[in-house]
Every structure is written in structure tokens, then in C-alpha cells.
Amino acid sequence: MCGIFAYSGPKSNAPETVFEGLKSLEYRGYDSWGVVTQPGESSLQPKSLVVKKRIGKIGTNNINELPSSHIAIGHTRWATHGKVTELNAHPHLSCDGKIAIVHNGIIENFVKLQADLRASGHKFVSETDSEVIAHLLEEERKTSDLPTALRNVFSKLKGLNAVIAMELNSDTLVATTNGSPLVIGIAKGEIYMASDPSALLPYTTEVIFLEDGVIAIWSENMLRFASTKTGKKLEPTSQQITWKAQSAEKGAFAHFMLKEMHEQAAIIRSIAKKAESNSNFDYKKLADRIKKARHCYLVGCGSSWFIARIAQYVFAKIGVLITPIVGSEFLEAAPALSKDDFLIVLSQSGETMDSIKPVKLAKKSGTGIGALVNVPGSSISRLADITLLIEAGPEKAVATTKAFTATLMHLLLVVKAMDEKLFSKLDFNKVAYGVERALSTAKTTQLDRLAKKFQNDEHLFCLGRGVSFPVAQEAALKVKEVSYLHAEGLAGGELKHGPLALITEGTPCVVLAPNDETYADAISGAMEMKARGGFIIGISPQTHQVFDEFIAVDDLGLGTIFLELAVVQYFGYALAIAKGLDPDMPRNLAKSVTVG
DSSP states (O other): OOEEEEEESSOSBHHHHHHHHHHHHGGGOOSEEEEEEOOOTTOSSOOSOEEEEEESOOTTOOOTTSOOBSEEEEEEEOOSSSOSOTTTSSOEEOTTSOEEEEEEEOOTTHHHHHHHHHHTTOOOOSSOSTHHHHHHHHHHTTTSOHHHHHHHHHTTOOSOEEEEEEETTOOOEEEEEESSOOEEEEETTEEEEESSGGGGTTTOSEEEEOOTTEEEEEETTEEEEEETTTOOEEOOOOEEOOOOGGGGSOTTSSSHHHHHHHTHHHHHHHHHHHHHHTOSOOHHHHHHHHHHOSSEEEEEOTHHHHHHHHHHHHHHTTTOOEEEEEGGGHHHHSOOOOTTOEEEEEESSSOOHHHHHHHHHHHHHTOEEEEEESSTTOHHHHHOSEEEEOOOOOOOSSSOSHHHHHHHHHHHHHHHHHOGGGGTTOOHHHHHHHHHHHTSHHHHHHHHHHHHHHTTOSEEEEEEOTTHHHHHHHHHHHHHHHHOOEEEEEEGGGGGGTGGGGOOTTOEEEEEOOSSTTHHHHHHHHHHHHHTTOEEEEEESSOOTTOSEEEEOOOOGGGHHHHHHHHHHHHHHHHHHHTTOOTTSOTTOOSSOOOO
16 A cells, blocks of 8 residues: 655665655555655764655655765555554654664554563654564664564564665665565666565666565675575566556656546557467466356456456356456355366456455465456466466556556457457457547547536436446446545446435436447436436437437447446546546545555
């Protein structure tokens, strides 16, 4: 959830380097931020590390007052323990100010650890669980070097955590993890550490994804690795990140969300082209495992859950039963898994804790695991038997757009590998062009006008039938995430079973009406809402008199869902802009949910 970044090397602007790294990680948490570094050379007898912390987004802040240094660590916080205050912001220091840590995760036994430390005379300045690590290190450091101290401390922590530590008058960095992402970036004579590989792109593309139970030690310009438990030397293999630095920048766009929406057409074309040549993607492997499985489950959280639900409808069209289960409910909802079952997990980050838990259960049960993730080397990709990298490129906006589209497209291509007939009329190049038309100036101007009309409304309803039902749910989620307007995605046939009670005069109602077997029922639902005073926004290849506002999309059969998605994504964005909100960083949310 939080973002952590560290640097040690020959550059004397380490604080600035870390500060810039935090900016690129801010989507992981933006309640507060902080950077710690060594005291300046002018300090005659430096006694403490120097810290700067602030509440809120980084924005136009700077770190000019921090001294030049060759080492620094930083953190951007998404609060879990303790209120949003400067005292609760990271980095945290030991009592003597000689050790600093940044932490991502939750320490489940911190109350007892804190009580023991207080009894030993340690004084705490924050309400966080994280601060106990700094004090525990201070105790261990009395008899051990910093790497050994961190190993000993980590053995006392319960929960899923990642930690980076540094100390006064040293260029040493130590880091370890258990279930929380941490990536080591390697460059000549210097080291970078971050929660996400995209933050490392301006500096290096050679990385090592730190495995659970491994400690990374950078000291005297040497990088080494060891087992956190035993201290035994390890030699993990580095890999190259193929993402380009500019793909993680906004460029000429006002927001990442807008940029990422407009990248979708190119992504569709790229995936289609590679699929034709079978380059990098092996859909047949996943298809074969699905065919052979006694039962197949699709797992996801948030938007990935709605992708799973769309896929359920598409697989059903070829007679394949797949059960989608939301990740956070899997352990309670799923029956006992066996080696004859198959689990497919969907996660943009590959680090979603509520999706990792089902994967680990499947691993214990001998169940086969497939994964569709965007981040190479992520935890889920390493745990899976078969991994499809969706290759959407870095996605920075908290609300997913292009990763949703890329994941869905890959799943459709898995279905195609099982039954070509369903896709005989589906032309992905036409889909890409249709997405571009759906995001054309004419369409976005229309949606901007509607957003201004409804920006002060309390409720919005999205109606869909068949495969468009989960698209309607995703539409509602987008509106909720970025505009804070309460929205619900409804199945067309469920209106009369309760939701109609909420429709009043002028209530905005988005109706998805593709030109398929569900069209008549979608129009019927629109009429029901219209009769109660609803303002009907129809998204469809063909107009109808029931629509108060008609947003035309191309008629592309199953491919129409991609055009529906583009329109509703932009509508959520337009509502946020109309209300003066930042769509990239909605309140209380973070991009990568690494706590359960």
C-alpha cells in the first residue's frame, strides 16, 4: 500500500533522488510522506539523522533544506495504524536518532513488542506499528551489525512486511521482505530500492525482485544477499525490465488516468498483433488447463473481479463453466481445492494480498495456478504455474483503465484458443478503432457536458444485461472511485426487485444496450427507470426514443464491451474533473493493495 524508495551511491543529491522516486510511487499512498538522510558535512559532531516529513500529497513541496548526502530513504504513506499526522509519517527513528526505517505492511504483534520496548525505557513518538522496528533495531544494534540486527528483528515480526533501514555515518542500506513487494535496482556503483519497478525506470532497468526471506545488503559499494533466517549467502538472478521510462510519465496529458485511457487502442492492436504470431503469449497452455480441470475458478479484487465476471459470461458462450470469486471471500466461499482444479488469478500489480491468499491456498492443495498480471517478477507471477504478462505498461492512476482492457483482451484470446467460432467476426483492429472513436473529442465533449449536469447528484445507476452487466458494475466503480458519487451497477432484470425504489425525478441512469440478444431487455429496463423519472443516458450502437442522451458506439458484437468501457471510464473521469477532484489519486484509496 505504501511506497518506499531508497538510494545509496556516489551521487551527492541522494535526498532529491529519493524525493523524485517517491513522486513516482505516490499512487501507492498519499496521506503523508517523508525522507531521511545523513547530516551535512558542516555538522561538527553529527548526532542524529535528518528527517523531513509532511502531511498530504507531495505536490509542489521540496526538500531543499535537507543536506547533500550519498544515501537517503523515503516513504509515502497510506495510513493503516495511526492517524494522518507528521509524527505518524515515515521514516521513523530510533530513540538515539541513529537508525532510520521505512516500512510497508502490518505488524500483527506490534502491541506486545511496543509494550516490551516501553518497559525497557524506549519512548515512542508515533501511533504507528512501524516505529517498533526502529526501536528493536536500536536494541539489536548494541550487539550486532546492522544486517544481523535486521535479521533478528524480522524474526520477531508477525505479518507481511517490507523494511529498509539505514544508520548514522554509514552508506549501508539493508532491506528484507515477507509478502510485501520490494525491488532492487542495480546500476554501476550505486543501488536503488523501491516498492514498484516503475519507480526505477529513470535510473536502471536491471532489477532483482527481492524474494520473501531474503535480506539485501548494500555496503562499501558491494551488493550481497543472504537468507534472513540463517544468514547463508544467496545469489539471486537479476532481470531486465522492458518498460520505457516515458511510459511512466504523463507527457502532454493532464492526468495519468486520461493518458492511460487513450493508450488502450494501441494496447489492443499490440496484443492482437502478438497473438497472431503467438509471440510471447501462449494462450493454449491456459486453455488446455481449463479444459482438463474438474473445476476452474477466476479470482480478482476490485476491477479485476469484474473482469472475472465478464469472462464468466464469455466462457459460458462456449459451454465452459468457470466460477468467479472475489479474492477477499475466496477462503470462505470456495469448496476444498484439489489437484484436479485450476485457479486463474487476475491482478494488475501481482501483489494484491486478497488475491495472493487464494493462490497460496491453491499451492498447498496442489491446485494448478494461472495468472494474468501486469508487473513482471511480482509475487503472484512467481507463485503461478502459468503466467501471462498483460503488457499494458506502467499504470499510475489508482483507477485502472488500460490494465483492465489488456487483461480482458488476453482472457478473450484464451477463449479463442478454445473455440475459434465465437470470434469469427471479431476484428480487434476494428475494436481499437472503435475505442479511439469512443474517446474522440466529439464524444468526450458530450460526456463533459453530462458530467457538469450531474456533478452535484447523490446517486447514479448503471444498467447492463448479459456480459454488459459486469461492465455496468465496473462503470459504477469508476464513478465511485474518482468522483465520490454513489453509483451502483445493476442487472437489468433486478430493477423491479428493489433498485427502482431509488429512482426519482432526474436521477442519472446509464444504460448499456449493445446490439445483441439483450438489447430489447436493456430498453425495457430503461423504460422502467424512465417511468420513475430517471434521466436515461444510452450507450449503444443504435438510438432509441427512451434515451434522453444518446452516446453512439460502433456495433462490433462482443467487441462492443471495450467501447462501453472506454465511454464509462471517461464519464467517471469527467465527473471527477467537473467536481474539481484529482482522478489519479482518489481519497482513501491506493493503487496496490498489499494488506489483507
